[in-house]
Amino acid sequence: MLTRAENRLQNLWDDARAEGMSEPEKLLYRSNLLGSDKRITNYGGGNTSAKVTETDPLTGAPIEVLWVKGSGGDVGSIKMDGFATLYMDKLNALKGKYRGVEFEDEMVGYLPHCTFNLNPRAASIDTPLHAYVPKKHVDHMHPDAIIAIAAAKNSRALTQEIFGAEIGWLPWKRPGYELGLWLEEFCEKNPNAKGVVLESHGLFTWDDDAKACYELTLDIIQRGMDWFAERTAGQPGFGGAVHQSLDPQARRSVAARLMPAIRGFVSGNQHMVGHFDDSDTVLEFVNARDMRALAALGTSCPDHFLRTKICPLVLDFDPAKGNIDEVLTNLPEQIAQYRNDYAAYYDRCKHDDSPALRDPNAVVYLVPGVGMITFAKDKATARISGEFYTNAINVMRGASAVSEYVGLPEQEAFDIEYWLLEEAKLQRMPKPKGMAGRVALVTGGAGGIGTATAERYLREGACVLLADINTESLTATQEALVQKYGRDVVRIAEMNVTDEAAVAQAYADLAVEFGGLDILVSNAGIASSAPVEETSLALWQKNMDILSTGYFLVSREAFKVMRVQDIGGAIVFVASKNGLAASPNASAYCTAKASEIHLARCLALEGAEVGIRVNVVNPDAVLRGSKIWEGEWLEQRASTYGTDKGGLEEMYRNRSLLKRSVLPEDIAEAAYFLASDQSAKSTGNIVNVDAGNKEAFTR
Template identity: 60%
Template sequence: MLEHETRERHAASAIPFAVPRNRWSDAEAAGKSPEELLLYRSNLLGADLTVTNFGGGNTSAKIEMADPLTDAPATVLWVKGSGGDIGSMKLDGFATLYLDKLLGLESRYRGVDFEDEMVGYLPHCTFNLNARAASIDTPLHAYLPYPHVDHVHPDAIIALAASSAGKAATDAIWGGAIGWLPWKRPGFELGLQLRQLVTEQPGLRGAMLEGHGIICWGDTARACYDNTIALIADAAHYLNERLALGPAFGGERVAPRPAAERAAVAARLMPRLRALMPGERGKIGHFADDPETLEFAGSRDFARLAAIGTSCPDHFLRTKIAPLALDPARLDDEAYLAQALEDYRQLYAAYYQRCVAPGDPAMRDPNPVVVLVPGVGRITFAADKTTARLAGEFYGNAINVMRGAEAIGDYVGLPEKEAYRIEYWALEEAKLRRMPKPRPLVGRIALISGGGGGIGAATVRRLLADGACVMLVDRDAEAAERVRAEMAQAFGKDVVRAETCDVTDEQQVAAAFEACTREFGGLDILVANAGIASSASIEETSVELWRRNYDVLTEGYFLSARAAFPLMRAVGGGSIVFIGSKNALAAAVNASAYASAKAASLHLARCLALEGAPHGIRVNTVNPDAVIKGSRIWDGDWRKERAGAHGIDPGSELEEHYRNRSMLKRDVLPEDVAEAVYFFVSEASSKSTGNIVNVDAGNAQAFTR
């Protein structure tokens, strides 16, 4: 198909809403207890992104249980606890509260101006000493007189809730079976309003909460689930009929660039944006160029709608009040980018000053979370990779909401002061303060070459353990992927990536660093670890063997460091660690090519320490010796060659030989080297550059002085 024909087709119709499928299985539900049925229902709803997004929504059931002290029957509200995710939660993710005590809290209620204080009473209603904290939405479930309640935030529903024509559409779709409540922040007052609504309109299937989502119910777990899925499907079908009538967002203004070009633009742009966002810790980026984002950012109505901001509180808390929109024609203009970010910060500060009240928290980070580039895609920045990814996904939900809302009327965002009250809510501030202190390397991005080997894999693990994001590269694609999969299992798939790269190939090195900036947003740490080893007398050393050692151990380190320098300079510093060798300092028999190449890379590190210091770039070297366990180098000819040089058996005597040769008589493990690397990349060595740490269990020949 010709490119112009593709564009015309893209402009002719809007992207439709996905229609959820009913996934309930009576066979799977059979035999489950009431609380297990609640969990089953919750997990089904949360696993479907057409129903709710990560961490969004809550479910409940009112279950008859025996009081643990008296054995008397008690009605217990089981409701998703604060901060959980219904898609992945277990039974311990539910808060459990005496329903009669919850209902009795109404006598303590002093009115809407004091509703936040009601959260402090919730722990006094706890059933069976359950430590799971109840969420702010608990009153919505408690005061509805139904045994099973779902509250979800599907895009198709919020599109109705955030449209000027939303109430009319709600009536048209369900003929009065779904009630409508004007915007009200979640809390005790909204719970009372819901109770009043169902009292005045008996027979409702649910209620639309303006700007927020839907709450619905059923007499059984199955009936409640069926109701939720059916309501979302009804809304999606209704909106899709209208979206099919013409292009979304006023039609296309900027066509998407080819996929490879979008990726390249993001890789160049993200580290520059990151460098322009000051803060105590570096930010981690996430790039997406999904069809929804390209359709929205490239549309005629983009500027108008982006300025309105997000509507649903679930979206808003992740994405800030509005995104930063960049002119795709000016992405190479450094002054433009700097001014765009400064203008955003000033606008955010002005918003804060207009809304702040006595006792409110201090202004938070004024930098944008979401950056949109027409024709390119969506970039999000946050303190860690998972938060950045989720922020992008939530803005994707907001785009869907805008598309649906505009299909039936005008999209309506939250009033500014209501948005501020959500963002700077005292309850949200308290939640932020309860969060654990970030690990030392959170916000730092590392690239580790030779990441598929023993020392490389140990270093990947060590940096991930303290919160870094890691791009591991290796010329062995299978080894790189194996390590990536192991680390993803241990630390989560968000924080680790792998690329195939031969460090002797200039283009492959450039591509690896580009992948790192596109995946994470920049670079703070380089561990140059890719290596080979050879052993031969000088007469047996071929020119090819000599060059191969220098290609990997010297030129490979040079190419990697050269690629890292501009990325680190842009953010005001970084740490480069060369993995050297005892042989860089101590001569070795029959290893002239290997040892001299290691010596050359050691001196390269010293030279780079001089060049990097004015820019805050530290360059240090770790010199291991005889790291046999887990090493691919020692699995090859190097083992036989070194054993031959020492006149010992390569199988049974080699490790003992090196252990006994050391002053401390100890084996050196990959994890030992990784600890030295961690020292050099951490704040503990922030005043060290041009230095060497030997990890060799003691070798007088390699003493640096």
């Protein structure tokens, strides 16, 4: 709830920009403005609509069409193709098909018959709520301030106290056709009302003008925020603090230990990705006296509940004692108890036709003094789940400060979570990509092979942390990948693989950002060329430090994380043909690369018992995009073979059996295969990607 004038909602409507827009374009504009502020509605929450006069494609006659956010969309990022379009006369005709509340779900099946202009966008369950409000423009938002009113025990009285007759109130009803009829009846009986608060749900506002509807929505939400700010000023939230937050670095350190352990337990059916939030809002809640009691009540708004499950799991961490080891010891029992409680909830509430029990693990984990951890099938969903629970925290704070917070009744919560219509939506979701939910760390991530490998993994749905010593190249690589795959799934760490502390910190950061590790691609490298008598001890040691000790350090930390998770993993060493085949004037490099390969064999033996697979890719002469080939190594190898820079790649190509150049993408494809389930029965192997070199044939 906001208390400062500079945090008031901003009217972002630009008349100059809106001038000349069609009504559907104004709807899109309004929707994106509303969705740009999470105080107005959360990601994927709420919807907007406009009733527009269109030309019937068959008759050429003017016809009224409902434009409404389609199923599963997000108003903040929606485009024109995200709206469903339906004939209003056909939506009105649906009333004659309605057989009563016990049959309301069947009405969804009639919505495709109302489609205008063959629009493929599926209409959402909320379509009747927009269709039957007798105004041209309708907004349905989920602002924390209004849901706090809606979730209060005396929400009807609070609504009247704050808004008078301007905004009405309707009791809880699951979204659907019946609620659409309720809204229509309310509007008929209250023609001067400008909106309605739905108990435990959210806000509807309406007008006959797009801009006026937008401004009305802002005004009503702001009035709710102002009312809470005035009523709760100076009050400690949730009964006051009983714990003190750890400092930021200590919070991350605790999260880094907890998250891989939790991830191991929740990834039984599919790999899960984690998200950590230690914002002030979260910390106030997890440190509060009333946190456990409120958390047990669950969330109120259906959108919150669907993202965060029946309730969170509160971990028994005491920041004053720092009892992290005790928490980790007790974690299996706590998680097992949550699963048992969830199964009991399912058994109490299920119907004869309910879908089967879903994943019984918690989504949200609250840690006093530390923050909130969320796990989901991908990073974006984990982050958004955390955002939804933060919304729920704001709602609980507001409602409990002025009244008594009331969560959804258990049976109502179940009926939403296991709603057959919701199950059908889940079944329609596309099959996950090959690396969905997987987390990878790629060293040498700013180089050609590292970048290509990261991109290959990202393309298959993985999350990737790129580690490199070159900060400038690392940042540029991150931005390029973010542009293609989004900011959620790409992280970077400046890391020298020979620095034990830096390696450990990178893994701690990885755990906090994504929850753990499934794949390590050890790829950081250098190359040197000199006759043995000219090879200094420093040059020899530099090769060993980076190409042998560095690979040991990053693998050792990977083993630690993977053992804690206990869900297996894959380690891929990017070695070299020179680890198998001797090369003139490169004794330090070749020996270090041979060390890499033998280290991989040793680790394959150690990791097999816990499902950690370790394999090697041996490239040869990957010149394009390689940082190694940008400096002295290129000149040295050209000198060794009596050619110039321009002729070196051709020389390497012609000496191969296949007479083909080897590119970073070729190595990336091998690294993908060895990390994917396609190679689930392979460990201790070497894959040469060198276009054929008989000296490097494995024997």
